[in-house]
Amino acid sequence: MMVMVVxxxxxxxxxxxxxxxxxxxxxxxxGMRRRVALENSRSIAEEYMYRVAATSDAAPAASFPLDPDxxxxxxxxxxxxxxxxxxxxQIAANADGPLxxxxxxxxxxxxxLGMAEGIDCYQTFYNVALGRGTNQxxxxxxxxxRSPILYGDLVTLHRPTLTPGSTSxxxxxxxxxxxxxxxxxxxxxxxxxxxxxxxxxSNEYVLKSRSYGDLPVYNSVGDRLRPSNFxxxxxxxxxxxxxxxxxxxxxxxxxxxxxxINTLFGRIGGVGGTVGRVEANGxxxxxxxxxxxxxxxxxxxxxxxSSLSKIYIKNNTRTITLNGQADDTAFDAAADLxxxxxxxxxxGLTSRDLDTIxxxxxxxxxxxxxxxxxxxxxxSASRLRAKFRWMNSNASPKPTWRLIAxxxxxxxxxxxxxxxxxxxxxxxxRTDRGFYSDNVDTKSFTIERETNPESTLTALLDRNVWLExxxxx
Amino acid sequence: xxxxxxxxxxxAGYTLVEAAVAATVLLIAVGAACALSLTMITQEEIHVRVxxxxxxxxxxTQLYHLGIDTEVPSGSTDATVFSLLPPDPMVSSFTATAQxxxxxxxIGAPQQVSFALTFFPTADPAVWQPATTSFSGTWGxxxxxxxxxxxxxxxxxxxKAVRPSVR
Numbered sequence: 330m331m332v333m334v335v336x337x338x339x340x341x342x343x344x345x346x347x348x349x350x351x352x353x354x355x356x357x358x359x360g361m362r363r364r365v366a367l368e369n370s371r372s373i374a375e376e377y378m379y380r381v382a383a384t385s386d387a388a389p390a391a392s393f394p395l396d397p398d399x400x401x402x403x404x405x406x407x408x409x410x411x412x413x414x415x416x417x418x419q420i421a422a423n424a425d426g427p428l429x430x431x432x433x434x435x436x437x438x439x440x441x442l443g444m445a446e447g448i449d450c451y452q453t454f455y456n457v458a459l460g461r462g463t464n465q466x467x468x469x470x471x472x473x474x475r476s477p478i479l480y481g482d483l484v485t486l487h488r489p490t491l492t493p494g495s496t497s498x499x500x501x502x503x504x505x506x507x508x509x510x511x512x513x514x515x516x517x518x519x520x521x522x523x524x525x526x527x528x529x530x531s532n533e534y535v536l537k538s539r540s541y542g543d544l545p546v547y548n549s550v551g552d553r554l555r556p557s558n559f560x561x562x563x564x565x566x567x568x569x570x571x572x573x574x575x576x577x578x579x580x581x582x583x584x585x586x587x588x589x590i591n592t593l594f595g596r597i598g599g600v601g602g603t604v605g606r607v608e609a610n611g612x613x614x615x616x617x618x619x620x621x622x623x624x625x626x627x628x629x630x631x632x633x634x635s636s637l638s639k640i641y642i643k644n645n646t647r648t649i650t651l652n653g654q655a656d657d658t659a660f661d662a663a664a665d666l667x668x669x670x671x672x673x674x675x676x677g678l679t680s681r682d683l684d685t686i687x688x689x690x691x692x693x694x695x696x697x698x699x700x701x702x703x704x705x706x707x708x709s710a711s712r713l714r715a716k717f718r719w720m721n722s723n724a725s726p727k728p729t730w731r732l733i734a735x736x737x738x739x740x741x742x743x744x745x746x747x748x749x750x751x752x753x754x755x756x757x758x759r760t761d762r763g764f765y766s767d768n769v770d771t772k773s774f775t776i777e778r779e780t781n782p783e784s785t786l787t788a789l790l791d792r793n794v795w796l797e798x799x800x801x802x
Numbered sequence: 803x804x805x806x807x808x809x810x811x812x813x814a815g816y817t818l819v820e821a822a823v824a825a826t827v828l829l830i831a832v833g834a835a836c837a838l839s840l841t842m843i844t845q846e847e848i849h850v851r852v853x854x855x856x857x858x859x860x861x862x863t864q865l866y867h868l869g870i871d872t873e874v875p876s877g878s879t880d881a882t883v884f885s886l887l888p889p890d891p892m893v894s895s896f897t898a899t900a901q902x903x904x905x906x907x908x909i910g911a912p913q914q915v916s917f918a919l920t921f922f923p924t925a926d927p928a929v930w931q932p933a934t935t936s937f938s939g940t941w942g943x944x945x946x947x948x949x950x951x952x953x954x955x956x957x958x959x960x961x962k963a964v965r966p967s968v969r
Contacts, residue, residue, distance in 0.1 A: 350849045357856050362961065369963060
């Protein structure tokens with residue numbers, strides 16, 4: 330009897346435990362669905378903030394109720410096709426976004442955050458309440474923006490905005506004896522024509538998506554690099570056109586009427602902002618803040634001129650000469666001058682299309698060269714390029730240049746005027762039409778990160794924004 | 803005169819019928835206990851498998867939310883999401899089906915995928931072994947469908963995962 334009693338008690342206890350586990354297992358599935366619903370709701374809130382705040386300067390609505398019943402069923406009549414979401418998302422209003430130039434001053438809720446090595450990040454935040462009934466969860470979303478070049482993306486090949494001339498031989502060429510001491514970012518490797526004799530190497534290598542294939546990128550000792558990224562955080566520099574979002578890798582930060590706050594043209598004043606700006610359109614300029622134009626498509630710019638800061642060149646210019654510093658004294662002094670932005674826009678091909686940007690001596694002045702060509706597809710690649718040609722490049726010491734080059738619909742091509750030469754560039758490049766350097770056996774380049782951008786350069790450059798989410802508890 | 807003295811035995815005893823009934827009751831009790839134990843062991847196994855299946859589905863949704871693709875990359879047989887999950891022989895199928903994006907006013911059309919995992923919930927003599935076959939585009943584990951009598955399945959899902967279209 331005792332044995333039976335003990336056994337009965339034991340079996341009853343086991344039954345109770347199993348029953349409890351049954352209830353727990355059922356709750357596990359419910360809990361999983363609730364967590365997925367919260368994540369889904371958070372994703373929808375992110376989508377809203379990306380579209381409203383990250384791609385424009387518009388402030389999101391003060392309150393954004395999210396009603397699952399209001400969402401059209403995409404696959405009727407199956408009710409199960411509705412996504413699991415919570416009942417309400419409340420997004421706190423915010424007036425400013427981290428893309429705008431005015432965020433250089435801490436206004437409203439836009440803050441500057443000091444990042445590594447003196448590089449600033451611009452941030453605003455949203456408190457978002459995700460609710461189901463009376464149960465509310467508060468998430469804090471931080472929308473941050475910074476210059477990708479200053480943060481280490483030294484070479485970025487974007488997705489072209491305009492279709493390349495030929496799909497079998499696309500204009501997006503990638504070749505060079507270039508050692509990148511930072512990250513190389515490729516948005517669409519499948520659209521790139523990669524030369525097999527290229528000696529391109531990089532410290533790191535980031536792909537937008539594995540589904541677009543891969544390219545043979547090597548490190549400095551010749552080992553094949555694997556992409557260092559896991560999932561790619563959505564980033565945007567803003568709308569690329571009216572009604573178009575900028576999350577697919579297209580580059581539109583030189584000039585963009587749909588998103589002027591984050592363009593380099595906007596940084597030099599934009600349309601009508603001529604104060605302190607030297608403008609050239611092919612007409613002769615005898616001398617204005619160190620800029621000379623011969624009226625025949627040739628412009629010379631003295632980078633040691635202290636009053637120079639903004640230059641806008643529109644059409645009719647074939648050759649631009651950027652004169653650096655010839656001696657050590659001038660070289661050291663130029664490092665303390667204000668940065669120079671040179672914006673070149675070609676909105677129609679002429680007999681004097683941009684071809685060559687000559688660079689003489691060395692340069693320690695912070696320099697941004699932005700080029701945009703707005704002609705359509707089908708044009709020859711040779712008419713869509715900016716050749717950066719270093720003069721006396723085999724001089725001693727080897728030339729070093731502070732240079733950030735951003736080219737839309739324009740190939741960036743690096744050249745030396747002499748063999749056995751090497752140029753070190755402190756800055757980076759972004760282009761959507763390829764990056765190409767000549768004579769890989771005898772002419773080489775190193776691109777290094779600008780480690781002392783100072784706040785003026787940080788504020789002048791275009792930015793990419795992304796969202797981060799935190800639990801404030 | 804001889805007197806026959808009959809003594810009553812004081813020792814208690816059971817008749818054969820009594821013993822048989824007792825043995826039958828005991829056998830029934832033991833049998834019931836064994837059956838109950840088997841049931842409960844099976845139930846425990848089901849709990850473990852359901853929990854595992856739920857975890858797999860949740861992990862897949864989390865990877866999707868992180869930005870991992872549900873497409874099959876070139877040179878692979880499995881979708882990227884599934885290739886990051888451990889193979890499990892209890893899984894019969896694990897699918898990620900792209901859904902029509904739910905267009906929302908003022909938001910756009912977030913990406914949406916429906917995950918569904920079908921598994922064998924009962925205990926079986928399946929041997930855990932490395933994947934030798936795969937479900938093209940869905941799952942890289944080796945399912946134990948070859949086990950005789952193991953045809954009952956249970957499905958977790960569909961579970962809809964939504965992520966921003968801006969990527």
